[in-house]
């Protein structure tokens with residue numbers, strides 16, 4: 001490690017990647033991502049849930065950098081997509097259709113069609129109209145139901161926008177059969193960064209009731225997809241996952257035993273969030289009236305727009321700080337001309353900070369680089385007419 005820098009606030013593998021990067025000339029802003037940290041996160045998850053890597057379907061939306069996808073591919077995970085754009089990334093890396101599921105419950109018809117032609121046969125749904133669309137564009141495919149569950153404890157809930165009420169699942173699975181589709185699974189998502197073991201456990205309890213009811217109706221599912229949402233942001237993710245795994249493993253084991261069902265998951269942030277930090281530089285330090293501002297060469301408009309939804313990121317001064325240093329409170333802002341481009345206010349940092357210093361924004365592995373063309377959807381073109 002370079003003695004000038006102090007990366008001790010960050011996970012060990014990322015520390016090494018940063019140390020190696022900052023010793024060279026580095027253009028800023030750059031996101032430094034550690035493959036070893038991704039591997040360590042995956043290893044921890046597989047150990048705690050007692051999964052093989054092939055039961056992990058990595059959500060491409062979380063980080064679609066080709067090297068990240070290639071790293072996970074090498075580690076043996078499978079993949080989950082939400083759009084044709086995400087499929088194109090996997091196609092370029094020659095990831096076969098058998099290793100991809102299409103988990104977006106509401107899909108654009110042409111995207112279903114393209115996925116079907118690529119060979120994908122597993123599609124999520126949460127409405128009758130979606131089943132009808134899948135039956136037309138991906139005939140005889142397997143479908144899995146996205147169940148509506150409580151997202152209690154999530155920092156960002158997803159259950160308003162998606163999900164079938166428990167009482168509707170059997171009816172829709174029967175409808176799928178009528179449409180010559182193959183009911184094969186059930187999925188849920190506890191919402192982003194959910195630290196509450198009870199929420200996972202209650203969801204599995206509901207699935208257990210549904211599996212019973214479905215089997216009474218001669219519908220026998222092949223998998224339960226417990227989604228993502230595992231704690232990953234600004235927390236001790238391994239310790240929190242241990243508590244969740246401790247709570248749900250006996251339930252999952254019981255379902256596997258009773259119904260011979262495979263358990264899969266779609267962890268995104270858990271694998272990626274803490275594997276990267278953004279390296280940027282201080283452009284100016286400015287005192288305006290009683291406020292002190294640090295202007296960085298990258299801001300929330302460069303992938304951190306989640307800040308506007310109250311998600312917080314740490315801004316780290318990555319140098320050893322001499323004992324006698326005094327501190328100031330700063331507002332940390334980006335380079336754009338917009339006043340909302342603020343990472344954080346009241347950040348306590350040394351008063352010696354000056355232009356040209358490196359700064360880190362962490363965590364930056366999940367949903368940051370992929371905020372460009374998020375979820376693989378194109379930006380609209382502008383047609384200038386008349």
Ligand SMILES: Cc1ncc(COP(=O)(O)O)c(C=O)c1O
Nearest residue numbers: 059103192228229266267268269
């Ligand atoms: C269907 C689906 N699976 C997995 C994920 C990944 O969730 P997380 O990053 O919380 O692990 C998401 C995120 O929105 C999702 O929508």
